[in-house]
Amino acid sequence: MTTDMRHAVVDVLEDADAVAMKMAELFISTVKDRPEGKVRIALSGGSTPKKLFAILARPDMARQVDWSRVELFYGDERYVAEGHADSNHASARELLLSKVAIPAGQVHPMPTTTTAKEDAALYQATLQKAYGATELEAGRPLFDLVMLGLGTDGHTASLFPGESVLEEKKAWVGVADPSTAPHERLTLTYPAIASSSLVVFLVTGDNKVPMLARLRQGDGSIPSGRIVSEGKILILADRAAAGERS
Template sequence: MTTDMRHAVVDVLEDADAVAMKMAELFIKVVKEKPAGKVRIALSGGSTPKKLFTILARPEIAGQVDWSRVELFYGDERYVPDGHADSNHASARELLLSKVSIPAGQVHPMPTETTAVEDAARYQTSLQKAYGADTLEAGRPLFDIVMLGLGTDGHTASLFPGEAVLDEKKAWVGVSAPKTAPHERLTLTYPAIASSALVVFLVTGENKVPMLARLRQGDGSIPSGRIVSEGKILILADRAAAGELS
């Protein structure tokens, strides 16, 4: 059964720190409860994920995760050189990956080495290898968790308003060149995000109130409102972002 945004569960928490802690608890829970195989998780960028990475890197938290079973991917990436200050992978590496015992081969940064189109295809190949098939199958999700954010313009991952990638129906990874944000980007597409057991939106800050309301309504005129999952969708929001919901 496919879940759309109108049927997402909303959990309102005190602040951004509480949102990050709740996401950490979910991360630990999913890894512990999956009976076998790798746990594939797509990370997101932004300030709240940085808080999450810092929490997961704490020895008492990191010790609760069997990192040998975790395989990490990214929901999107700015097309910048490795180590660039705007790189999602650089932030994750600094705050988390350099501090936990995850095997290097189980971390899959989005490549930014040739052209965006070529590197999108390369990343799709990496995903297909991890999945064990070239075609997504119903009932066998690509990701155990997809973490997403919410922009004030309604974008999520790098699915920005007006971008051609919003209409992609087959490819798992696409290219976005938003007019309202810096850098060309690689991004998971709607089909790849939909192939998930759990999608979690991390939404914090009072500037997100209007878009969070539209997201919860499944407003298809904003990119985030079109997200679906073959599993569940959870919105973790702080009180500031929730507005009247809180």
């Protein structure tokens, strides 16, 4: 059964640190709950994921993960050179990947070396190889876990308002070039995100109050409000984002 944003579960936590810790626990349980085969996880960029990466890199947390079975992908990436300060992969590599025993071949950064359109096709091919098919099949999710953020304009991943990638129905990876944010970007599309067992939004800060309210209503006029999943959708929000006073 497909879950839309109106049926997402909302968990309001004390602050951004608590959101990151809860996400770390979900990451660990996602791997543990699937004892066989690879566990495919799509990472997000942003400040709260950086806190998450630091937590997962701690020896007491890292040892709870069988990294040999984890296969990591990205929800989006800025089209910048490898190692650039704005790169989601560079942040993940510095804070997490360089500190845990995950095989290098199981980390799949979005390529940014030719053109965005060509690299989107290359990344789709990478996903198809991992999935073992060129078409998404109902009941066989591409991802076990997809992490997403929420922008103050309602975007998620790099699905920005007004971008043509919002209308993509078949491709798994697309290109966005938002006028409201720096850099051209690669992004997972709605069909790729929908092919998931669990989607988790990480939402922190009082500047997210208006958009979080719209997200929870499933407001289809904002890109994040159109997210669906074959499995479950969970929103992890801190009290500030939820509009709750301490």
